[in-house]
Amino acid sequence: MAETLLFNALREAIDEEMARDPSVFVLGEDVGHYGGSYKVTKDLYKKYGDLRLLDTPIAENSFTGMAVGAAMTGLRPIVEGMNMGFLLLAFNQISNNAGMLRYTSGGNFKIPLVIRGPGGVGRQLGAEHSQRLEAYFQAVPGLKIVACSTPYNAKGLLKAAIRDDNPVLFFEHVLLYNLKESLPEAEYVLPLDRAEVVRPGQDVTILTYSRMRHHVLQAVKTLEGRGFDPEVIDLISLKPLDWQTIGPSITKTHRVIVVEECMKTGGIGAEIVASINDNYFDQLDAPVLRLSSADIPTPYNGSLENLTIVQPLQIVEAVEKTVALQV
Amino acid sequence: MVQERTLPEYHSAATSLTRADGLRLYEDMVLGREFEDKCAEMYYRGRMFGFVHLYNGQEAVASGVIKALEPTDYVCSTYRDHVHALSAGVPAREVMAELFGKVTGCSKGRGGSMHLFSAQHHLLGGFAFVAEGIPVALGAAFQARYRQEAMGESGPMQVTACFFGDGACNNGQFFECLNMASLWRLPIIFVVENNKWAIGMAHERATSQPEIYQKAAAFGMPGVEVDGMNVVAVWDVAQTALQRARAGEGPTLIEALTYRFRGHSLADPDELRSKEEKEYWLPQDPIKQFAAYLLTHNLAQEAELAAIHQEIRARVEDAVAFAEESPEPDPRDLRRYIYAED
Numbered sequence A: 001m002a003e004t005l006l007f008n009a010l011r012e013a014i015d016e017e018m019a020r021d022p023s024v025f026v027l028g029e030d031v032g033h034y035g036g037s038y039k040v041t042k043d044l045y046k047k048y049g050d051l052r053l054l055d056t057p058i059a060e061n062s063f064t065g066m067a068v069g070a071a072m073t074g075l076r077p078i079v080e081g082m083n084m085g086f087l088l089l090a091f092n093q094i095s096n097n098a099g100m101l102r103y104t105s106g107g108n109f110k111i112p113l114v115i116r117g118p119g120g121v122g123r124q125l126g127a128e129h130s131q132r133l134e135a136y137f138q139a140v141p142g143l144k145i146v147a148c149s150t151p152y153n154a155k156g157l158l159k160a161a162i163r164d165d166n167p168v169l170f171f172e173h174v175l176l177y178n179l180k181e182s183l184p185e186a187e188y189v190l191p192l193d194r195a196e197v198v199r200p201g202q203d204v205t206i207l208t209y210s211r212m213r214h215h216v217l218q219a220v221k222t223l224e225g226r227g228f229d230p231e232v233i234d235l236i237s238l239k240p241l242d243w244q245t246i247g248p249s250i251t252k253t254h255r256v257i258v259v260e261e262c263m264k265t266g267g268i269g270a271e272i273v274a275s276i277n278d279n280y281f282d283q284l285d286a287p288v289l290r291l292s293s294a295d296i297p298t299p300y301n302g303s304l305e306n307l308t309i310v311q312p313l314q315i316v317e318a319v320e321k322t323v324a325l326q327v
Numbered sequence B: 001m002v003q004e005r006t007l008p009e010y011h012s013a014a015t016s017l018t019r020a021d022g023l024r025l026y027e028d029m030v031l032g033r034e035f036e037d038k039c040a041e042m043y044y045r046g047r048m049f050g051f052v053h054l055y056n057g058q059e060a061v062a063s064g065v066i067k068a069l070e071p072t073d074y075v076c077s078t079y080r081d082h083v084h085a086l087s088a089g090v091p092a093r094e095v096m097a098e099l100f101g102k103v104t105g106c107s108k109g110r111g112g113s114m115h116l117f118s119a120q121h122h123l124l125g126g127f128a129f130v131a132e133g134i135p136v137a138l139g140a141a142f143q144a145r146y147r148q149e150a151m152g153e154s155g156p157m158q159v160t161a162c163f164f165g166d167g168a169c170n171n172g173q174f175f176e177c178l179n180m181a182s183l184w185r186l187p188i189i190f191v192v193e194n195n196k197w198a199i200g201m202a203h204e205r206a207t208s209q210p211e212i213y214q215k216a217a218a219f220g221m222p223g224v225e226v227d228g229m230n231v232v233a234v235w236d237v238a239q240t241a242l243q244r245a246r247a248g249e250g251p252t253l254i255e256a257l258t259y260r261f262r263g264h265s266l267a268d269p270d271e272l273r274s275k276e277e278k279e280y281w282l283p284q285d286p287i288k289q290f291a292a293y294l295l296t297h298n299l300a301q302e303a304e305l306a307a308i309h310q311e312i313r314a315r316v317e318d319a320v321a322f323a324e325e326s327p328e329p330d331p332r333d334l335r336r337y338i339y340a341e342d
């Protein structure tokens, strides 16, 4: 079994789905001849032509709205955000048109649309290219939000997102494109709405997603050496959250830490903490901890950037602290 | 002294409008007018709520373009959408019921005046944010070309008619979409209803080139200016644009010079537009002009037109009765239609 890089896993997903369904097409900046800024669509135009790998002008709000119109009329567009941050220009189309239109139309139209691309804090890309839009979009009704984290789940989830009849925001991470993993030869599709229990454990539930999954797993190595047994859950689906997986974990460990790359204010963790407060308060043996990025524009300087996002050591300390607490 | 743009002259001898088409257009325009007048009445009687934007005065544009389309074509509108919906074939009952917030409305009472939708009648919306419908319409047009070229489907090319106002033409989405439509030769007709005002912003105060049709040239597409109070003229330019789009030759920008006979919405006191301006435009009433046209060209008799008015009034009354009697949405369905599965 050959090892596959994450960006190639995504490419395989798109290639397979395009071969399977002629209504699937990709549009965005440099997705065709250039092959995508992270090579996710490399050479696909040679196989499927310029109309199915549509290189668009740099006009995010209009090509995103165009994808909504194509989805309403029966196609299955995949919009690539060259960087997800650029889709701030398309906030209106993602919110009003992709997210809300089905409801507003009383079910007249469905919008099978995938909006995918690189997000997150990279290596010194500066504030504008280091955004985590998942937090901004989580309040929009009608959207599904998914974050992949490994080559295996990237491929299976993207295929599911393309087949889903709803608008799906699909977040990749700039620093994960070169992760390697052996993928099954046989076709597989993963459920879009299920969290993944990455490591079962008894002491504490760590909820995380995207690149922070890997920071958490680094921390877990240290923690195992110190005799801790944390349960690690990769949320995968950021909207809706998979409480069927998260809930039983909380009732088992009674302690929760959220580790996220979005900013603390209004983040994914903020929503999780609020829901835990609503539904699992009695289960808790310690306050829920949130490890999030600092509430600042991501600085360029490398050491300041490192201070902005959560580091494995902080996760180790948080676990030690919360497990020691008795309430 | 009102400075008005000279309405382009139209030589009606050139048209091939048949008697049947003439009566169809007339009926559609009268429906638009009567429906909107009834909306005003119902709004003031507290039967409908929210922002309600009426179309009085602009009927020739909706009827002239939409009645030239085939049922497989698409229509995309703004918040001033009642009459576009009616012309597209959404029954008056369903539009009125929507305005009453009833579950029998075309958007099941979830949309309201500014969010009329009908998949069945190929009405893409009902878009309440200025210019946001233009990209969506572009997507429907792209879909038509894609189906033929990438999916090998046959049959006539579906055309999308995209309506918006003069105000929308100063928004980036207008320019971005004109560019892409022309670049990819998409089967779309951009119809600007230039009624001279964007709420209280006079068109000349908002734009550096008030002749909107001239902006088409920058994108290498035909731009035509038409007397938007003359339905025959609108019908004619629509036919030409349609043929071009269907033949795969690409988009056309139509600028229809028109005027709204009421305030921006029913909440607008309409204090900025001058008496002189209104006096210039009111006599150009498109329905009266068209009635005269039908009579002088022997395409209809007085009695036939009177019968149309009578039938339409009855249809609008029926729509109100239907809306009144229809049930409210079931509160248990509050969260329905969020995702495709429900």
Ligand SMILES: Cc1ncc(C[n+]2csc(CCOP(=O)(O)OP(=O)(O)O)c2C)c(N)n1
Residues within 6 Å of the ligand: B080, B128, B129, B130, B164, B165, B166, B167, B168, B169, B195, B197, B198, B199, B264
């Ligand atoms: C994005 C956005 N900004 C502002 C508004 C408020 N607004 C509603 S209608 C309108 C004027 C639009 O004028 P025009 O495009 O000429 O259309 P008309 O109302 O004359 O039909 C404005 C500013 C809005 N609906 N959407």
Ligand SMILES: [Mg+2]
Residues within 6 Å of the ligand: B165, B166, B167, B193, B194, B195, B196, B197, B198, B199
């Ligand atoms: Mg206007």
